[in-house]
Amino acid sequence: MxxxxxxxxxxxxxxxxxxxxxxxxxxxxxxxxxxxxxxxxxxxxxxxxxxxxxxxxxxxxxxxxxxxxxMLPCGGLESADVFPEAFAHNRRLLRTYTADGRIHGGEIAEPEELNERIEELLNNPLVAEVQVRSASHGCYLFHITT
Incomplete structure (x- = not known):
């Protein structure tokens, strides 16, 4: 991922x-x-x-x-292959998209199952990316690809 x-x-x-x-x-x-x-x-x-x-x-x-x-450049993401610690302790909305930008599906995942659910969603050949969002407000946090 x-x-x-x-x-x-x-x-x-x-x-x-x-x-x-x-x-x-x-x-x-x-x-x-x-x-x-x-x-x-x-x-x-x-x-x-x-x-x-x-x-x-x-x-x-x-x-x-x-x-x-x-506001100032910060050096960006430390690791692109590890779920960010700051976002790993709350329920998250995982929304999947196809390569042509259409919603494929979505689900709420508990903190302890985030990595497993994301891997399963990305294993679907129709899914091009998984957006990780706030479960309470739906705000976009980041996205994950294979």
Whole structure:
């Protein structure tokens, strides 16, 4: 499995727009789930909160939602093959997408079964990616491919 944080070009654009309009807020929010490095924000870290549409979910399945990222480049994701610790302790919505961006399915997974469920979902030849989302709000956190 390969974990994907937000792409660098998306982050660079959001950082460039931070604080300039209502779609790119500059703020501090300790504990916010960061999509640049897939950890939680610390106290005093400047962040940008902006709208993001994941690449899967095209056409009528496209969704736009709020995401947090460090305002300054942070070095990104430490490991692309290990489920991020900061997101491993809560129930997660696992939403699957086909290669053409259509929703294939979705389910809620408990923390202790996340890795197993993701592996099973990715073993389906129709599934191109699994989006990991907040179970309570449905917010996009990151996606996983094979």
């Amino acid at each position: 390969r974990i994907h944080a937000l792409p660098e070009d998306v982050l660079a654009r959001a950082r460039g727009w931070a604080g300039t309009d209502e779609f790119h807020e500059l703020l501090e929010s300790p504990g916010a789930p960061l999509r640049c490095c897939l950890r939680r924000a610390g106290v005093g870290e400047p962040l940008v909160l902006f709208r993001y549409a994941p690449s899967a979910g095209r056409g009528p399945y496209e969704e736009v939602g709020p995401v947090f990222a460090h």
